[in-house]
Amino acid sequence: MIKNNSFIPDNCEAVIVAPVLRDLLKSLEYELANRYKEALHGGFELNWSASTNDTCSHCERSGGWCGLNMTSSRTLVSACFCSDGRIASHNCSSAAGKGKKSTMKHGIIIGIAASAGFFVLLCVGFIYYRHKKKQGNSPSSKSLVQNLSSMSSSKDPEKGSSAHFQTHLFSYEELEQATNHFDESEELGDGGFGTVYKGKLRDGRIVAVKRLYENNYRRVEQFRNEIDILSRLRHPNLVNLYGCTSRSERELLLVYEFVQNGTVADHLHGSRASEGILTWPVRLNIAVETADALAYLHAVNPPIIHRDVKTSNILLDSCFNVKVADFGLSRLFPTNVTHISTAPQGTPGYLDPEYHQCYQLTDKSDVYSFGVVLVELISSKPAVDITRHRKDINLANMAVDRIQNGELDQLVDEGLGYQSNEAIRKMITMVAEVAFRCLQKDGEMRPPVKEVLDTLKAIQSEGYKVAKEGKDGADNGDDAGLLKNIAPMSPDSVMNRWVSRYTTPNTSE
Template sequence: MRRHLLHLLAAAGTLLCLLLLLLRPASASSASPSSRDSLSNCNRTFSCGPLVNVSYPFTGGDRPAHCGPPEFRLGCVAGFPELTAGLLTYRVLALDQARRSINLSRTDLYNNTCLQQYANTTLNSTIFTLASDDQGLTLFYECSTLMTLKPENLFDCEINGTVTSNYYLIGAVPTDPILNVSKCHVSVTVPILQSAVIMLTANRSRLGEALMEGFEVNYTNPYEDQCGKCSGIGGECGFDSDQGKPICICGDQICPTSTTGSQGKVSLKIGLFLAGAAIAGLLLGFWIFSYIQKRKRKRAAAAEAQSKSITPPPSSKGLPISSTNFSRTTPSYPTSKSDLDRGSTYFGVQVFNYTELEEATQNFDPSRELGEGGFGTVYYGRLQDGREVAVKRLFENNLKRVEQFMNEVEILTRLRHPNLVTLFGCTSRRSRELLLVYEYIPNGTMADHLFGKSSSTGPIPWRIRLNMAIESADALAYLHKSDVIHRDVKTNNILLDHSFRVKVADFGLSRLFPTDVTHVSTAPQGTPGYVDPEYYQCYQLTDKSDVYSFGVVLCELISSKPAVDTNRHRHDINLASMAVNKIQNHSLHELVDPALGYDTDYSVKRMTTLVAELAFRCLQQERDMRPTMEEVAKALKEIEQEEITLQNAEVVDIRSDDTGLLKNFTPPFSPESVVTDKWVSDSAIPNSF
């Protein structure tokens, strides 16, 4: 038997040697044409102007081109670092490799506003993404006609001896025919920093300086994983431009374990596994053979030993341990109608199966769309149990969207208020798509009824508008008491049922607010026209940011005008700025919707005037001058109940216009309220772009 074992081991050894010879990895010299060239110097860094000791993935100067992807190739021209992307060259103003951010300025617009060749700013979106701090600036060239009153945004350029009129605009391009931008020959879009926007807002003639400040992009190296593996074996990360793939460089050659060498390593592992499996099979066969022989010899002894074994006492007999003992440690959840996710919950709400919601929305039929926001589209659906729901389908299923998804679920499930939308459930975060299921609010949004698709049915009476304001303020005050800031308060996020009762929705931008801090520092988010001006300047988010946004909502309720409308006069595009100007100039009657009966109903005139004064305080640029949301809600309720003290009523002097009322009224909720003779203040005027 020992002789048989030796034969088996010899056969296994021979098989292993053959496999090793067959699966030997290819040599490094045959891995790539580049491996035959000198690949040294990737341990050097690139320095030029403000950039010092720049390393992978960037190349340039002393760092040869094979030391990184071609998209990160830098040049140094007259002491300034430059990056070429497509047809454009950008001056690199700053580079932070720790944050993976880079500040760029177009060389053709650096200290220059007149282009010789028109080209929009475009970058490879898979590698470079604009930072949240960037805003779009559009340059309109060779404009044939412009408005008679020369805008501050005009600038001149000379082309072939001819001076042309040109125009620039920050943000979205308007459709206002007064600007006649459609009669400009060409437009070029360039991103700029928010700091440059603030500078241009203060002085419109500083366009050249704003362009020189450039813009910020975040970059992603698509070969980061391969580089990490290369560094793990002591190599230098590089790139083979001929084959368009990353390489790992050891000294002046491609590392044996990189590219095809890595394939050989895998093949070697497979060969070793197969050889080991063969040896194990042979040994197992030998063991089975010897075991059978041993059993034949000891069959009688084994049977005798079995007959003499001790029988367990009766007390030890009984049922086997039940698996139900383990199920008692599993929480019991309410039953879901979902087939696959039956019984599961997430933050205490039902987890729906994707297929169930797909059927409820008729495969997300476009005709069932209820609306679309910055993070997803909402569809009408009907569940199998008959419930009508609104299904929010997030645009992307990436890490950021999962965080957004979990944030909204966590916030909504811990809040209960009659004027907050109710969350029924969601899909699993590992689902094919991230879906949120809300109660269906059938009457659209406040924006729809004030100036949208439902406004044609007739204006909403003032007292209903006031009640809508009260319920919205109550909901926001409740959020603030719960240490939650909404961050996207607007009339499109205030839903209405058939009785015009309010349901505040869309907590996608909300954040839990720590109780031991006064603000949260974050990049500006929200909707243009509603965002706190101080938020743009210092990126500090507080509950007073919601107060500012609610002040814009109050202006919309009074005027039936949207927060931003590019069809209005350029000074009135921003409703907050327009409202402040009307109030300061004692022209409130020009702001109020005529359909409310402001000129004919004394009660409406008084209440709209008080609400306008409250909105004015909410729109103060300095957040410390704004009331709290709780004070706003209390003031609105006092206005509705007409609980104005006799002293305040005596000073109200209704004349042919609203000037006397605005000058003499003292707000009921705060002794520090600003009266009309103190309203004329630069700090009260919000920034508008």
């Protein structure tokens, strides 16, 4: 037992002796003043036995409660605490004790019931408050927005971004009014990490407003990433970011230009496929403009890897010009490295198999995804379709197989004139060969996107020339003229590296 009582404060009215665990006893000897509470929290065993005399039994029979009372000399003596508040040395009077005890018990029961009722009401009120607050703040809570302050200020449009262009800040109320309180009838669809609504700003501009639909840090990070990427870019084939809400607002919202003609996926195999608007010249132009946007991304300093190139992220305006969108997964690519080691992210069917296997992201990952887009433009088939034969569920695998086996006709959309128009047939064949190169599993075998762009432009240019000659009444019986200025390419030749007359050698690999 510890005999040193120097730690006991002078103003204590009583000292209670309690046993502690043996393994804490030694440390208490050295740090008694600081650790006695910790020792008691560690727990202890207490053996208690009723008194052998009749003092307690007499007290309890009289309606009292047996215990200890401190005298004026600060000593503890046995006492009988009566229900009427009196303290007796042995017992309380039987009649008064029992009556008072019963009253006291009822009082205690009523007090406990009242306390429990108040606690239940308090809990219900708290739950209701949280529910209303959640409804008011919607999917992205203010606390999540404030967590963004932990990110670098260089990514904060309010503090002067490192981007070349500043981002306009909208108020939540303005965007809520613009979208008619985010009316479901104004929904345009899914935007990667949020629902997109059509809206009209006070200045009359028609916009698309993206609203976070998941309340988690990863989605917030994608939101900030899209702001940081798009605020530094300007290209006619990239969607324009008009601004966003401040991090002090109740919701995270992005505001883009409104692109009214839907996505390429909608027109190829979605809700608008039956309209048959995308003729071959339109599709080839979509391929060229998408490649142009990707070439721009890969050429800026530092380069940007989109990481989610797919037909549902390629928007079309009223003239069917391309607007590449959704930069939530995009990454800045350091110029002094060959790859970024990161967990694979993207969309099944478009994801670079080498990136998926080796966790190494490169600019060739975008090239692979673009190869899938080219095949979709040729075939009008979705990138993944579980209703197809097992080996053809993945469109990229299906395309490689058909091209290698000389069965391109089984892949191409019959409505494009592949069978009836020789010029179109040869253009589609050459685009298919470009796609074949993009879909090589070995990233080093894929061409850089700039080379892909130049080749597609050459194919498009020769196609326009043949079409013009036909309109001018020139002899167009031999459409082989389409190929006369383009290096011949075959499904066999694309297995090896080649350099088109219209491209520059790939020196980046």
